Amino acid sequence: MGKVLLTGTMRCDADEVDAVLSLMAKHERLSQAESGCLSFELWQDELDPCSFHVNEVFRSERDFEAHQERTHSSDWGRVTRHMPRDFTKSTA
Structure with missing residues (x-):
């Protein structure tokens, strides 16, 4: 299995x-420090100003x-959980 890429708003x-x-x-700092994170930009x-963009690349699924598990249990996940996302996930 290849890299996982996530982009969106x-x-x-x-x-x-x-x-x-x-x-x-x-x-962003915690995400970049994760094992397998190759790139994380937010x-x-x-x-x-109400839109936030993300580009993520992880080594594997x-x-x-x-x-995703870390994010969901974080302050970020708690505060942003309800916010609409338009993300595209792909593999390379």
């Missing part, structure tokens, strides 16, 4: 932007699933 309401921004750097859209 997450949206929040205007009154949630500060909460997302307050957790973003920690979420940024706020310059034109639409197992590494990606471990990332």
Whole structure:
């Protein structure tokens, strides 16, 4: 099995932007430190402050699933769980 790539956008309401921004750097740092994380980028859209973009690359499906498990139980997961996501997952 090859690398797992995830790209896409997450949206929040205007009154949630500060909460997302307050957790973003920690979420990115923890994700980048995970075993099997080859690349993890998370940024706020310059034109639409309620949109956040992500590009992730993990070495394997197992590494990606471990990332998902960690994320769901984190502060990031708790705060952003309900926010709509338009993500595409693929393998390379």
